[in-house]
Amino acid sequence: xxxxxxxxxxxxxxxxxxxxxxxxxxxxxxxxxxxxxxxxxxxxxxxxxxxxxxxxxxxxxxxxxxxxxxxxxxxxxxxxxxxxxxxxxxxxxxxxxxxxxxxxxxxxxxxxxxxxxxxxxxxxxxxxxxxxxxxxxxxxxxxxxxxxxxxxxxxxxxxxxxxxxxxxxxxxxxxxxxxxxxxxxxxxxxxxxxxxxxxxxxxxxxxxxxxxxxxxxxxxxxxxxxxxxxxxxx
Numbered sequence: 001x002x003x004x005x006x007x008x009x010x011x012x013x014x015x016x017x018x019x020x021x022x023x024x025x026x027x028x029x030x031x032x033x034x035x036x037x038x039x040x041x042x043x044x045x046x047x048x049x050x051x052x053x054x055x056x057x058x059x060x061x062x063x064x065x066x067x068x069x070x071x072x073x074x075x076x077x078x079x080x081x082x083x084x085x086x087x088x089x090x091x092x093x094x095x096x097x098x099x100x101x102x103x104x105x106x107x108x109x110x111x112x113x114x115x116x117x118x119x120x121x122x123x124x125x126x127x128x129x130x131x132x133x134x135x136x137x138x139x140x141x142x143x144x145x146x147x148x149x150x151x152x153x154x155x156x157x158x159x160x161x162x163x164x165x166x167x168x169x170x171x172x173x174x175x176x177x178x179x180x181x182x183x184x185x186x187x188x189x190x191x192x193x194x195x196x197x198x199x200x201x202x203x204x205x206x207x208x209x210x211x212x213x214x215x216x217x218x219x220x221x222x223x224x225x226x227x228x229x230x231x232x233x234x
Contacts, residue, residue: 001030008038008069021069028060031106032099037066039099039106039121043080051084053152058082060095060110062119075124078110078117085152092156098165098172105192107165107172114161116174118194130194134161137177168209168232171197175206204230 001008006026010018027040044059057079064073083090093112100106105127106119114134118127136158141149149155163185164175171189178186184203191197204216207227214230 001027003027010067019068023069027063028095029097031062031097032103034064034103034121037064037071039063039075039097040065041095041097043095046084048086051086051089053085053154054083055081055092056084058084062097062106062108062124064121075106075121076119076126078108080110081112083152083154085154088148088152090148090152090154090156091160094160094162096162096165098167100167100192101169107167109162109165109174112158112160114176116162116165116172116190116194118192128194130190132188132196134176135178136161137179164206166206166209168214169212173209 006023009020029041031039040063042061060078060080062075081093096109098107108117115131117129139156139159159177166173174188176186183201189198207215218228219225
């Protein structure tokens with residue numbers, strides 16, 4: 001994804017160009033790759049004159065796009081709350097999505113609260129939603145946030161409960177906002193039928209999980225980043 005130019009580029013693993021196209025409207029994220037296309041997300045913001053300094057639903061689309069970009073199909077639309085004002089915006093609810101390895105299901109979190117929807121991509125229908133009781137984490141003020149809050153009469157009291165979704169085989173890993181400075185983040189583990197299975201702490205900056213391996217960013221004492229591959233035990 002070349003977000004600066006709304007361009008999608010397909011290459012072989014040797015770097016040979018296969019195809020590229022420019023989207024007429026920008027995508028937010030490349031969620032996953034299917035046998036017959038690519039899954040993207042896209043936010044639909046209201047025009048500036050309608051942004052009146054309040055929390056507003058910003059529809060976020062799940063799109064199935066052909067490999068050459070010529071066909072684009074809406075699979076599902078989720079409302080995502082964001083604070084929008086004239087010339088300013090602030091996050092309230094996140095949008096996380098994780099595609100099952102077989103490309104059949106998409107797990108989505110689009111609310112600030114602990115809630116996950118399971119989408120069947122073939123029909124675009126929601127199979128199930130599941131949640132659990134969660135002790136919310138207070139939101140710490142970022143640099144210059146107090147000034148923003150005062151100017152726009154905005155306050156974000158809590159962190160989003162969920163900060164990431166990952167697929168590991170037939171499990172869904174849910175990264176939460178619960179953090180320990182030594183042990184890392186709390187992850188909940190669910191089966192695909194929404195049954196809670198386990199939880200663990202992980203102090204890794206996950207990039208993705210591919211073919212049963214966990215890819216993570218790690219830095220050495222000089223601050224040089226490396227991609228490290230782990231093989232988690234089932």
